[in-house]
Amino acid sequence: MSRPRSTTEGRLTQIVLIVLALAFLGVFLLLPLIVVFSEALKQGLGPFLDAVHTPDALAAIKLTLLIAAISVPLNMVFGVAASWAITKFHFPGKSLLITLIDLPFSVSPVVSGLIFVLLFGAQGWFGPWLAAHDLKIIFAVPGIVLATVFITFPFVARELIPLMMEQGKDDEEAAVSLGANGWQVFRHVTLPNIRWGLLYGVLLCNARAMGEFGAVSVVSGHIRGLTNTMPLHVEILYNEYDFVGAFAVASLLALLALVTLVAKTILEWRFDLHHTGAGH
Amino acid sequence: MIKVQNVTKRFGDFAALRDIDLEVRPGEFIALLGPSGSGKTTLLRIIAGLEFQDSGQVLFSGEDVSDRKVADRHVGFVFQHYALFRHMTVADNVAFGLTVRKRRDRPSRAAIAARAEELLRLVQLEGLGDRYPAQLSGGQRQRVALARALAIEPKLLLLDEPFGALDAKVRKDLRRWLRELHKQMGLTSIFVTHDQEEALELADRVVVMNNGVIEQVGTPEEIYMHPATPFVSHFVGETNRIPAGPASGGAGDEVHFRPHDVEVVREGGEALLVDNVFRKGGAWRVEGALAEGGLIVEIDIDVAQPRPNPGETVLIRPVRSRVFNANPEGAQP
Numbered sequence: 001m002s003r004p005r006s007t008t009e010g011r012l013t014q015i016v017l018i019v020l021a022l023a024f025l026g027v028f029l030l031l032p033l034i035v036v037f038s039e040a041l042k043q044g045l046g047p048f049l050d051a052v053h054t055p056d057a058l059a060a061i062k063l064t065l066l067i068a069a070i071s072v073p074l075n076m077v078f079g080v081a082a083s084w085a086i087t088k089f090h091f092p093g094k095s096l097l098i099t100l101i102d103l104p105f106s107v108s109p110v111v112s113g114l115i116f117v118l119l120f121g122a123q124g125w126f127g128p129w130l131a132a133h134d135l136k137i138i139f140a141v142p143g144i145v146l147a148t149v150f151i152t153f154p155f156v157a158r159e160l161i162p163l164m165m166e167q168g169k170d171d172e173e174a175a176v177s178l179g180a181n182g183w184q185v186f187r188h189v190t191l192p193n194i195r196w197g198l199l200y201g202v203l204l205c206n207a208r209a210m211g212e213f214g215a216v217s218v219v220s221g222h223i224r225g226l227t228n229t230m231p232l233h234v235e236i237l238y239n240e241y242d243f244v245g246a247f248a249v250a251s252l253l254a255l256l257a258l259v260t261l262v263a264k265t266i267l268e269w270r271f272d273l274h275h276t277g278a279g280h
Numbered sequence: 281m282i283k284v285q286n287v288t289k290r291f292g293d294f295a296a297l298r299d300i301d302l303e304v305r306p307g308e309f310i311a312l313l314g315p316s317g318s319g320k321t322t323l324l325r326i327i328a329g330l331e332f333q334d335s336g337q338v339l340f341s342g343e344d345v346s347d348r349k350v351a352d353r354h355v356g357f358v359f360q361h362y363a364l365f366r367h368m369t370v371a372d373n374v375a376f377g378l379t380v381r382k383r384r385d386r387p388s389r390a391a392i393a394a395r396a397e398e399l400l401r402l403v404q405l406e407g408l409g410d411r412y413p414a415q416l417s418g419g420q421r422q423r424v425a426l427a428r429a430l431a432i433e434p435k436l437l438l439l440d441e442p443f444g445a446l447d448a449k450v451r452k453d454l455r456r457w458l459r460e461l462h463k464q465m466g467l468t469s470i471f472v473t474h475d476q477e478e479a480l481e482l483a484d485r486v487v488v489m490n491n492g493v494i495e496q497v498g499t500p501e502e503i504y505m506h507p508a509t510p511f512v513s514h515f516v517g518e519t520n521r522i523p524a525g526p527a528s529g530g531a532g533d534e535v536h537f538r539p540h541d542v543e544v545v546r547e548g549g550e551a552l553l554v555d556n557v558f559r560k561g562g563a564w565r566v567e568g569a570l571a572e573g574g575l576i577v578e579i580d581i582d583v584a585q586p587r588p589n590p591g592e593t594v595l596i597r598p599v600r601s602r603v604f605n606a607n608p609e610g611a612q613p
Binding site for chain 1: 328330349350351355356357359361363364365366367368376377380381428429431432
């Protein structure tokens with residue numbers, strides 16, 4: 001064969017790498033996922049449904065959905081606003097803003113939670129004022145929302161900034177030159193240009209908002225039926241040796257992850273299609 | 281009448297425009313010609329209201345519009361990469377300027393559709409209204425961008441490198457067509473280009489820019505035949521530059537002459553050592569080095585004359601030439 005040696009060696013390396021990667025994925029990702037579902041359904045569907053149907057579990061699910069329903073739209077708006085400001089305008093402190101957007105990713109979630117305790121807790125900066133006005137933030141829903149918003153802030157902005165930078169300002173300038181006002185430019189030009197990226201960012205933001213443990217754990221206070229989100233509820237059940245219950249609730253979170261993955265794949269596919277199909 | 285007075289613009293430390301004065305008469309077709317970084321696009325964007333000058337005024341028909349935004353200046357702007365809205369059909373793109381009007385000024389849906397169709401007919405894209413920009417060729421996209429800009433019935437049409445992204449053949453056709461359209465619609469048009477051929481062929485007057493200043497304003501004929509500065513002489517058309525002899529100028533002076541402004545003589549010319557000869561249109565293009573000083577010079581000789589051979593020496597004499605001081609400010613491209 002006249003095939004150069006380097007390609008055969010290349011193929012061997014290729015196989016070894018692929019096998020390694022698959023083995024790694026199998027042990028660290030697939031196996032735990034299977035364990036979660038098999039543990040949850042170990043004693044059949046009945047106990048599984050019972051575990052999900054307890055008042056505390058239902059309250060945790062409701063709270064998680066509520067938190068996501070508040071924080072995801074907020075971060076959608078913040079993310080779009082920040083990306084718009086960063087990519088369409090010049091202003092002092094821009095690079096500082098870009099760095100700050102990444103802060104929630106680089107800080108430990110526990111620290112993020114503590115920040116809010118230090119600000120709004122009974123001994124915190126605003127503690128006395130809040131107490132005087134009978135407002136409760138820490139160990140209550142507002143605190144959990146704040147922590148979740150903080151943790152999930154980067155997802156939308158990080159998705160949009162590179163996209164909007166690449167698209168530049170031409171489309172917006174064209175719209176303005178044709179007489180469109182700010183809202184019309186956003187509604188008819190910018191938003192359609194970023195819609196797939198935005199949806200993708202929102203999806204990731206939602207997954208994290210529902211799954212966040214560390215920061216929420218610090219501010220929630222773990223009050224059953226009141227301030228327990230799904231991840232916190234899983235921990236409590238597990239610590240109480242209620243394995244079926246813990247894995248049942250965990251399997252719901254895992255299911256959410258799977259749905260997110262599928263939706264993300266579909267979005268990426270549409271996004272690519274949209275992108276390459278309409279290039280200049 | 282468009283008037284630009286003492287306009288200056290800086291980007292940080294970079295002076296993009298320095299003290300620019302320009303007048304454009306109604307119905308004129310003007311080219312802003314210059315190398316990249318010369319400030320031509322910045323000037324166009326300032327006239328449009330997409331960028332604002334640091335000092336100086338822009339006047340439309342005697343009215344100071346310096347503080348007006350682009351939407352209030354009522355100009356048509358065609359972007360270099362067209363900036364078509366990719367998620368809208370061609371017809372919706374063209375109609376955009378009408379659909380975003382305030383309700384009381386907005387024509388009916390049917391009237392807008394009819395107007396879009398009329399504009400598409402004008403730019404010879406009849407029947408393509410349902411397509412998306414991605415489904416069009418470069419030349420077609422360019423014409424959609426033009427139709428979209430014309431929809432708001434601007435008096436002034438501004439085009440940024442309108443042919444830059446097109447291949448040579450399409451470019452040539454589109455140029456001629458744009459010239460016709462300009463005349464037919466009675467527009468005043470200003471376009472930016474770095475392509476001198478485009479500027480000379482298309483424009484009534486050419487504004488040659490370099491390093492943020494206007495080097496010369498004139499008809500294509502004036503610019504080519506009577507360049508005012510060494511930069512214009514060098515940038516527009518082909519030019520040979522040789523140091524002036526004692527007879528033709530002072531120290532530091534340069535003689536500029538076009539390749540076709542040279543004749544071959546029997547005696548009394550400069551000796552040129554022929555290096556390469558090829559046919560260029562109706563002439564022999566002769567490349568060689570001057571015997572004195574070794575400078576590379578290109579000349580054109582009518583094909584009716586004998587073809588010089590490489591290695592030969594011919595005597596040449598510029599028929600028409602200009603003398604410039606070689607080192608005034610801004611002389612180098």
